[in-house]
Amino acid sequence: MFVGRSAQLARLGGLLRHVRDDGDAKPGKALLIRGRRRVGKSRLVEEFVEHIDVPHLFFAATGRPVRDELRLFAEEVVASDLPGAAVFDGVELASWDAAFRLLASALPDDGSVVVLDEVPYLIAADDGFEGTLQRAFDRELARKRVLLIGIGSDLAMMEALNEYGRPFHQRATEMVVPPLTPAEVAEILDLPAADAFDAQLITGGLPLICNEWPAGMPLMDYLDQALRDPTSALLVSGERSLAAEFPSDAQPRTVLAAIGSGERTFTNIGRAAGNTPQASLNRSLAILLAKRIVAADEPLSTKSGARDKRYRIADPYLRFWLSFLGPHLDEIERGRGDRVHARIRNSWTSWRGRAIEPTIRDALERLVPTVILDEYDAPGVVGGYWTRTNNPEIDIVVGDRTPNTKRIIALGSIKWLENAPFDRHDLGALQAHRTQLPGAAVDAPLIAVARSGCTVVGVTHFTPEELITAY
DSSP states (O other): OOOOOHHHHHHHHHHHHHHHHOOSSOOOEEEEEEOOTTSSHHHHHHHHHHTOSSOEEEEEOOSOOHHHHHHHHHHHHHHSOOTTGGGGTTOOOOOHHHHHHHHHHHSOSSOEEEEEEOHHHHHHHOTTHHHHHHHHHHHTGGGSSEEEEEEESOHHHHHHHTSTTSTTTTSEEEEEOOOOOHHHHHHHHTOOHHHHHHHHHHHTTOHHHHHHSOTTOOHHHHHHHHTTOTTOHHHHHHHHHHHHHOSSOHHHHHHHHHHHTTOOSHHHHHHHTTSOOHHHHHHHHHHHHHTTSEEEEOOOBSSOOGGGOEEEESSHHHHHIIIIIGGGHHHHHTTOHHHHHHHHHHHHHHHHHHHTHHHHHHHHHHHHHHHTOTTSSSOOEEEEEEOTTOSSEEEEEEESSSSBOSOEEEEEEEEOOSSOOBOHHHHHHHHHHHHHSTTOOTTOOEEEEETTOBOOSSSEEEOHHHHHTTO
């Protein structure tokens, strides 16, 4: 079942209409689509091409040598509904330049779609692929009524394709396919707001996992069901993503596992990763940051916090998988998913309390301009604050910019517990933290994000129901 993505489908439809109706001498258009692995990019485009009334070609690269990719490309063209597909029958392609020239001759005059999936594989296998694609687009494809779509999961590489100095610069528009939002998860799974935020921590908003979660089923019941099936999308998506990201380089994956286990500082990550030498650790972290698998956070205040940088897994699903599933796949395969389930149940409250923070900060950053920032001439950025000793550690800091804000606009606390509201004790702790936050005024507004309500006055309280309206 295909879920969500109405905005992205509408945009794809609009681009195709421009291609078919554009009176320009070069009506062809290019679109580069990027997003995290298994977020549903290919499925989105498959859904789009299945419901359009123009011929299309969908080629997914495999990471094989160039000769093999060219053979597979020719086979896909022959199997497609392009009117001139027969010109590829029995042809042995010598280069991508020849493939694209022949492709142009196979395209119709009244509109078509050509999809190149896993573009980073093609670039990695052929150093000249970008230049070849640029020449083919400028000389042949842009003169056809064709929408050329390139898809890739290597976020850094896909962003770079359209940058200044690269062959394809300014030739393509871009689309980012994000994970499903908490609001979309709530709608798909028929869950109340608080439970939808929790489900987001497990699924990461990946459609494949959401599709196998029965609507209305409580979180722990779904986990019990999924952990009984070694082929569940919840289990296999993490391993497949990591295998694709790190097919041969084991060290970044070792560092990733250390961060996934809960380590956040440079020193502790290196120690947990087998006392990795500093140079190797820096290299691995650079790779993980470039791939957007790991995020590096700095404390938000009027004082520089670069020396207190903390690392975390950027993808909620992968964070959950690395914490609870990946290290124990052997147990699940032996039929002892019950042990993994018990481990999750026992650690869930404490793990969730930390894991939910980036999601809540994202929701607040969408909401605070209209809630508490009317008197401030700033869009508002939301982060957190901590010291090396975690005294204090403040969940929410709203400033005018990041990482070194000029002005603290508000600060707050997150209390994501089922049966404990934000109370007088929490308010006292937050007021004390306000005096320890560099740059915070003595009357800086206070925010409370509580799953189970708020019993005190003097704070701006956000409920799960209010947070989910951010999406």
